[in-house]
Amino acid sequence: MTMKVLSGNYAQSYAAQLARVQVISAYPITPQTSIVEKIADFVASGDLNAQYVKVESEHSALQVCISAAALGARTYTATSSQGLLLMHELLHWASGVRAPIVMGVVNRAVAPPWNIGADHADTMSQRDTGWIQFYAESNQEVLDTVLEAFRLAEHPDIRLPVMVTEDAFYLSHTVEPVDVPEATLVDRFLPPREPHAILVPGEATRLGSFTGPDHYVDFRKQLADAIERVPKLLGKIEEEYRALTGRSHGGALPTYRVDGADAVLVTMGTATTTARGVVDEMRAAGHKVGLAKLRLFRPFPDDEIRRLATQVGRIGVVDRSYTFGRMGPAATEVSAALYSGGARPPLSSFLAGIGGRDITPHEVRRMYETLLEGRTPTTHWEDLEEEVTVHG
Amino acid sequence: MIEIRFHGRGGQGGVVASELLAQAAFLDGKIPQSFPFFGVERRGAPVTAYSRIDDRPIALRTSITAPHVVVVLDPGLLATERVTDGLKPGGLLLVNTTHAPETLAAPGGVRRAAVDATHIALAHGLGTAMLPIVNTAVLGALARATEVVSLEALSRAVEQFVPARPEENRLAARDGYLGVRTVDGTAGPSVPLPTSPRVAGPSLPEGPMASLSSERIHTAAWRTFTPVIHLDRCTKCNFCWKFCPDDAIEFDAVGFPKLRLEYCKGCGICAAECPPKTIEMVAEV
């Protein structure tokens, strides 16, 4: 075990190196750039034997990864915000041709106005592209999840691309101790990708060419079935990872002190850490509150949410972005999951941490109190209740 | 409600025919609905278009799988496309062909009609020998064989909506009307009613997309004209090879162009681009 003090971005880079990725293609964008810069260092120093393809845009970066993945290579890229939006067309291509790419995404607000702070609008607006989506809470979770993501992506039952996201600055530029597992250990967990090339040099093959209404739907259904198989497989992969490293991140919806809770918040990414602290503090003061972390957003963990609903009095979903004309995107999903479940506790959508706002213990406490007092607003913009001073 | 399905090739005017029919039916006081279905959007590729005509608003937005009438603008499609799929007993198969209607194979009970629309179109200078625009002549034939529209409404629709050569097109419609020959369902060879079995999902490649090479798709089935290269005047400039959209030209050992006929769709682009004009497009019989 080697502990290193690493940023979330470097956790992505080390994970890509440990995964022995063979082709990387990326385009720089704040706050992602240091991920691919570090990988470029690994390639330059010989610590990673890979082809690093420089391109003129994120759109091309993802195309390179799709082609390389179709040739059978293990591929990685990273991006953020506007860069992810520019990739939109090719996100569909990647999942459609079943390219097992792993991509690090630093969650950043989308323009306008220009803003580089943490916000989930970038990946939320790509939730329907057929990618598996993980939201990480710590740099350790970033590194471990990237390694698990390769196993998931390349599994013959799945063959889908995966995004492993981390909040801008709260993880991307935050350094904290991370256990970087030994390469030999990772090699046992993640052997080289099984040769599975769709494209073979010298053999004329079509990839994703015209398919009429007679068969198009069959390919869509194959993709739909594949993503449904993720939760079960994730459990097995995490179990294997735990056996080797002693760590597990608790599957799709890890919960904290939810037993008999009157109020539970569902959080994503770094808001979870702060909220966990508040739960301990409020529990100590006699309030029955708990927490659930939405770690896997696509596919959405319906079963876990329904199980949670049977144990708790009220649910608040904390979203770091807003679906215009609706509510928080995670809140929408949670409420959809509950509609066909047995228990339907009152549900609120809290919007907090938009555009790099801090989600403070004070705010989290207020959200719990709102729920405990029996007020369950449909949608509430928590940020607007707070005075902020921005330095610098 | 009458449902009509048109089978043509990209560039032949089948889609325009279905739209013109809609305009004509509207002038007759009917309520029409016409729309195309495109597969691969390439010149020469099979194209389907649909028309519905009724006295009331049409409460249906689907393709037509059980038509009363099937119109085939290119006789070559009879061999490659399942044009009579779903054709209703008592319905009509109308084909642009030089052959007699008695020779047309159709499911039992289906009336057959034949019109030499290519000849009519060329007589009125519509299109070229390689790509005659047969749609107005075929519509004239359809008006006579089915009475879904009057020749008068069709002529007015042509005058109002055909952008080029309206007068020639009107005359072509008239000649199609006069020239069509119809026989009843007992005449001619009978073929069983075809069905359209849908290939279910599991037979598709699992996981990744179709991995079928386009090399295995022989676009030659679309061809009605064949390029013939007269090598005596060929300068080996490679233009034909560069411009061929289907990669149907390769070179022999001494650098002369050579056709890969199984891929040549007969589009004539090579002939048009050849600087010394040494490629001739010859009609297939």
Ligand code: SF4
């Ligand atoms: S060889 Fe000539 S006619 Fe045939 S497909 Fe190519 S360009 Fe068209």
Ligand code: SF4
């Ligand atoms: S374009 Fe004409 S002259 Fe040039 S190579 Fe082809 S056939 Fe010969």
